[in-house]
Amino acid sequence: MSPPLIVIAEAQQEVRHEVRQSLEESGFRALSAASASDIWDAIDSMAVGAVVLDAALRGPDGMDLCRDVRERSDVPIILVGANSSEVDRVVGLELGADDYMAKPYSIRELAARLRAVLRRSRNERALGQHRPAEARFDGWVVNSSRREVLDPDGVQVDLTAAEFSLLLALLDHAQVVIARSRLMELAGVRDTPSSDRSVDVLVSRLRRKLSHGGRPAPIVTVRGGGYMFSAVVDRR
Numbered sequence: 284m285s286p287p288l289i290v291i292a293e294a295q296q297e298v299r300h301e302v303r304q305s306l307e308e309s310g311f312r313a314l315s316a317a318s319a320s321d322i323w324d325a326i327d328s329m330a331v332g333a334v335v336l337d338a339a340l341r342g343p344d345g346m347d348l349c350r351d352v353r354e355r356s357d358v359p360i361i362l363v364g365a366n367s368s369e370v371d372r373v374v375g376l377e378l379g380a381d382d383y384m385a386k387p388y389s390i391r392e393l394a395a396r397l398r399a400v401l402r403r404s405r406n407e408r409a410l411g412q413h414r415p416a417e418a419r420f421d422g423w424v425v426n427s428s429r430r431e432v433l434d435p436d437g438v439q440v441d442l443t444a445a446e447f448s449l450l451l452a453l454l455d456h457a458q459v460v461i462a463r464s465r466l467m468e469l470a471g472v473r474d475t476p477s478s479d480r481s482v483d484v485l486v487s488r489l490r491r492k493l494s495h496g497g498r499p500a501p502i503v504t505v506r507g508g509g510y511m512f513s514a515v516v517d518r519r
Contacts, residue, residue, distance in 0.1 A: 287332025287401055290325045292316040294339045305390040319348050331358050333397055338364035353379025353444045359400040373484050379444035418454050420514040434495050446489050453512035462509040
């Protein structure tokens, strides 16, 4: 089995070359991408394992490109940027990135994170093969194969990739209390000193989007325990 192909979308040519060489030495196959069109060409024509995307990439902006890639593909994305603040990490997750790294970063750490997102991606695909495509609760319809969420009026609700992963994790464990640490693992949130806060932000945003007609989302905070999806889920 050939190693996974990693697309390196980096704004600086020297960094692209260095990262590509280093990842190949770490056992990956790597492809340099200098623009959005290079990324799309790779995704459309090759089996891409993951994309390392520079937030500073231009034409379009790397942040916008992260969102666009996520809307068209479920390929894992590691977003890299110059800022290490919690705000930037949360924004990256909301745009659909699977992980965020601040520059400068070590190739050893990048390789470890790539292996982690690739492992999560394989696990999600394996789970998806056994999970019924459709889940219903309180008039809502969630289709995991189409990554589609419809409210009780039949209106589609847009979720980011991180929010959708969180929703699937809650649906898979409906009426069971999930500890924050376990929810982080299930939803693919990287374990950091502020990762609890990242999970709380995602839960808050998901609650807002799943509120309808004055009825709150069925996501209960369990003090000292974590969260629980309180609705009865019907699998089809």
